[in-house]
Amino acid sequence: MKPQKFSLLERFKSFKYAFDGYHYLFKEEHNSRIHLFFTVLVIILGFVFRINYLEWIVVLFAIALVIITEILNTTIEKLADFVSPEKNIKIKIIKDLAAAAVFTSAIISVVIGLIIFIPKLFQIL
Numbered sequence: 353m354k355p356q357k358f359s360l361l362e363r364f365k366s367f368k369y370a371f372d373g374y375h376y377l378f379k380e381e382h383n384s385r386i387h388l389f390f391t392v393l394v395i396i397l398g399f400v401f402r403i404n405y406l407e408w409i410v411v412l413f414a415i416a417l418v419i420i421t422e423i424l425n426t427t428i429e430k431l432a433d434f435v436s437p438e439k440n441i442k443i444k445i446i447k448d449l450a451a452a453a454v455f456t457s458a459i460i461s462v463v464i465g466l467i468i469f470i471p472k473l474f475q476i477l
């Protein structure tokens with residue numbers, strides 16, 4: 353294949369495709385709306401409790417972890433449904449593994465949130 357010339361327009365198009373992906377995710381995947389709700393909540397709490405820059409970094413990594421695993425889970429589900437729309441034990445294992453990845457990242461993120469925000473809540477009580 354011939355190497356393509358660098359094009360700023362093509363780079364902007366790839367941003368658009370990524371935003372199409374977000375649009376699909378939040379429109380079609382209801383779990384992702386729950387994650388979005390908690391993302392906004394945690395960011396508001398971060399400002400309210402004035403968490404420090406290291407805590408912001410950890411919180412942002414936790415948010416990214418959940419969103420990225422949710423995107424990859426949805427990708428795997430869609431691909432699996434396309435490849436094999438009928439019931440199949442191998443597809444079940446693939447989808448269950450992808451779901452386990454989202455579950456793990458969500459649990460870890462909740463624990464991180466509790467570690468950061470619980471002591472701050474106690475300070476104001």
Ligand SMILES: Nc1ncnc2c1ncn2[C@@H]1O[C@H](COP(=O)(O)OP(=O)(O)OP(=O)(O)O)[C@@H](O)[C@H]1O
Nearest residue numbers: 381383429436437438439440441443444447448451
């Ligand atoms: N083609 C299939 N063959 C066998 N089992 C399947 C198949 N499709 C789904 N499953 C089982 O049903 C579960 C839910 O799959 P589904 O594709 O409905 O995801 P979902 O519940 O919509 O997930 P999410 O809520 O993340 O969108 C899977 O984890 C798997 O155990």
